[in-house]
Amino acid sequence: MTFHDLFPILFFLCLLTLFALPLGEFMAKVFNGKRTFLTRIVGPVERVLYRVFGVNEKEEMSWKTYAFSLIIFNAIGIMGLFILQLIQGWLPFNPQKFGAVRWDTALNAAISFVTNTNWQSYSGEMTMSYFTQMAGLTVQNFLSAAVGLSSVIALIRGFIRRTAETIGNFWVDLTRSLLYVLLPLTIIWAIVLSSQGVVQTLRPSIHARTLEGREQVIALGPTASQVAIKQLGTNGGGFFNTNSAHPFESPTPLTDFMEVFGLMLLPVSLPLTFGAMLNKRRQGWAIFASMMALFLIGLAVTLWSEFQGNPILERIGIHNGINMEGKEVRFGVIHSILFAQSTTAVASGAVNSMHDSLMPLSGLVLIFNMAIGEVIFGGVGVGLIGMIIYAILTMFLAGLMIGRTPEFIGKKLEPYEMMMSVIAVLSPAVTMLLMASIAISTKIGLSSLSNAGPHGLSEVLYAYASSANNNGSAFAGLNANTLFYNLTTSFAMLVGRFSTIFPALAISGSLAKKQIIPVSTGTFPTTNMLFVMMLVGVVIVVGALTFFPALTLGPLLEHLLVQIGKTF
Amino acid sequence: MRQVKQPILVFVVFSVLCGLIYPLFMTAISQFLFPWKSNGSIITSANEILGSELIGQKFDGPKYFHGRPSETDPAYNASASTGSNLGPSNAKWIEAVKKRVGRVRHENRLPPQAAIPADLVLVSASGLDPHISVESAMLQVKRIARERGLSEAKVEEIVRQSVELRLLGIWGQPRVNVLKLNLAMDQLKGE
Incomplete structure (x- = not known):
């Protein structure tokens, strides 16, 4: 690793922060209902939609109504997408004549896309018609991100309001997320991507005769429009099976830059939106700093581990033992790792390399990023929710240490908030470990593995870390398109999504009712270095206590065995 | 309601x-x-579709530069992309890589201990990687020159001309598009 390798990463992170600043402020304005530079164009459309929906913009909801609207909306989304996949054979835009998707695969995909996980047990170019990709999957790419965004805005309102019964209007937040934030960004991204060779067409596959005279069938499709939102909405469900490693999803260094930048952009901006909405920008930066610290720690370990190379490969004659298995030449080791670290940190799940073939310690960090609950920036909206919940836990611990009633941003934290926070932190973790134990102790679970030894355990851990925390990337050697994995990962995805969103809305409802406590000399400051260190410490300690036994038996053990040249 | x-x-x-x-x-x-x-960035010649500039093709004849190993079925199947998904301690994988290393050394008449660039013997992520590293292309220059009756200097020059650079010197990796390189070699014959 040289400066030449590290400079692009430095440049990337600086540029990202630079863009996050105005975007964070912009989103705060949008969700506060203030005028922005887009209001002139989007405003009329917004008002027409409210009239069509029968929504009164000024009418607000209690947290229960908000949560109820959200769940009904998602239930309809799951049903709609499920049915669409079953009847795609009769629908238009299906030049490859794909028939109905198998029911368990279809159910898995429906839940997966609605919960912003985008775990894919199917292979895009061999399963889904262009119509399903557009009118089904692309739609949920947008909607799931918008739902995540709405949820975190509702949570933030809980901190702002005093003695209030309502936390906003779900339909208004949803519409604003789509019209002001997601659609404009997506259109820009889609145009840049297609200028580089990402395909965007409704024509059928091409039959070519190669230079050596072989037959080659090249799958096409409306890809750029889906890849753009797949990156920006932290969805990650590829149009093609190999996602952003496929040359038609990311053909050049510029598309790679746009895609990794796009997948980080909204999650990185949201802590700043948080600060702006509270009118306590230092608070936003404190959360941002905690997330960035966790991101950099993980990035350092993955880069180090991958640049070490594989000693077994070196012995059999590969130059420096560089591990290019499952990586593309145009990205190389450095950009594959930056993408892998980013995609697991922000709950995207898009990949530009095959994670199953990464070095064991890289795999360990990726699993850890997901397992702690996707709070290192995290998925659009839900990532910040997760971190705010960790902050509530941190303030509770701080309160215990100094012997005062814990409070956070002027709101007193009581047993109800603590209970909800613990539910949110523990549910995905318990689900992940429980499901993984079932999978590795049953024949039906083990028969899907493609690698033996500790790496097999890593495949299973990765699958449930990814699904229970709504990431969606995979150690793809695991054949997940079986009844067992389709159903268990579906369950994990539902738990992961709603055990984050419901407690968040409940906390918001409870906080909104409370008075705001004025800052006094006894208030524990939450905008300084000490707070950042404590928050980072709590995340790492909770994660380490929960997952290190499992991670030791999987990736850590494999790392040690690879060092002494043991294979399975 | x-x-x-x-x-x-x-x-x-x-x-x-x-x-x-x-x-x-x-x-x-x-x-x-x-x-x-x-x-799809389609390349045609005399009304026949040769392939896509962005999608790799299988080359195993001695006259052509070879691309990366592909795990799709058959290799470079552009309607069923996949990687190998084999992990770093997989015994079968190591055996397969050993064989590929042996074949590359044999085909290019390299000494038995010569270190091989990783991308030439390790499977790409998509199975459709259109590129190889500059080192992997250079390693094949002698063979191509011999097979096509050209001077090594001439072949090397064509490789150098087809190197694609990093974006703004910082993003991505220097690389050679194998299909475009082989097309350039074929066109040379026509001149």
Whole structure:
């Protein structure tokens, strides 16, 4: 690793922060209902939609109504997408004549896309018609991100309001997320991507005769429009099976830059939106700093581990033992790792390399990023929710240490908030470990593995870390398109999504009712270095206590065995 | 009733907006602005489709530069992309790599201990990687020159001309597009 390798990463992170600043402020304005530079164009459309929906913009909801609207909306989304996949054979835009998707695969995909996980047990170019990709999957790419965004805005309102019964209007937040934030960004991204060779067409596959005279069938499709939102909405469900490693999803260094930048952009901006909405920008930066610290720690370990190379490969004659298995030449080791670290940190799940073939310690960090609950920036909206919940836990611990009633941003934290926070932190973790134990102790679970030894355990851990925390990337050697994995990962995805969103809305409802406590000399400051260190410490300690036994038996053990040249 | 009708209405309206209007609008724009690229960057010769500039092809004849190993079935199947998904301690994988290393050394008449660039013997992520590293291309220069009766200097020059650089010198990796390189070699013969 040289400066030449590290400079692009430095440049990337600086540029990202630079863009996050105005975007964070912009989103705060949008969700506060203030005028922005887009209001002139989007405003009329917004008002027409409210009239069509029968929504009164000024009418607000209690947290229960908000949560109820959200769940009904998602239930309809799951049903709609499920049915669409079953009847795609009769629908238009299906030049490859794909028939109905198998029911368990279809159910898995429906839940997966609605919960912003985008775990894919199917292979895009061999399963889904262009119509399903557009009118089904692309739609949920947008909607799931918008739902995540709405949820975190509702949570933030809980901190702002005093003695209030309502936390906003779900339909208004949803519409604003789509019209002001997601659609404009997506259109820009889609145009840049297609200028580089990402395909965007409704024509059928091409039959070519190669230079050596072989037959080659090249799958096409409306890809750029889906890849753009797949990156920006932290969805990650590829149009093609190999996602952003496929040359038609990311053909050049510029598309790679746009895609990794796009997948980080909204999650990185949201802590700043948080600060702006509270009118306590230092608070936003404190959360941002905690997330960035966790991101950099993980990035350092993955880069180090991958640049070490594989000693077994070196012995059999590969130059420096560089591990290019499952990586593309145009990205190389450095950009594959930056993408892998980013995609697991922000709950995207898009990949530009095959994670199953990464070095064991890289795999360990990726699993850890997901397992702690996707709070290192995290998925659009839900990532910040997760971190705010960790902050509530941190303030509770701080309160215990100094012997005062814990409070956070002027709101007193009581047993109800603590209970909800613990539910949110523990549910995905318990689900992940429980499901993984079932999978590795049953024949039906083990028969899907493609690698033996500790790496097999890593495949299973990765699958449930990814699904229970709504990431969606995979150690793809695991054949997940079986009844067992389709159903268990579906369950994990539902738990992961709603055990984050419901407690968040409940906390918001409870906080909104409370008075705001004025800052006094006894208030524990939450905008300084000490707070950042404590928050980072709590995340790492909770994660380490929960997952290190499992991670030791999987990736850590494999790392040690690879060092002494043991294979399975 | 309103509590069910309203969500359905919102769902349908946004499905039309994000699922039909948006992607079809993007298709129209891309087809207008970048017609060649949005239809797959297809290379044709004498009305025959040779392939896509962005999608790798299998080359195993001695006269052509070889690309990366592909795990798709058959190799470089552009309608079923996949990687190997084999992990770093997989015994079968190590055996397969050993064999590929042996073959590359044999085909290019390299000494038995010569270190091989990783990309030439390790499977790409998509199975369709159109590129190899500059080192991997240089390693094959002697063979190509011999097989085509050209000077090594000439072949090396063509390789150098086809190197694609990092974006702004910082993003991506220097690389050679194997299909374009082999096309350039074939065209040389025609001159």
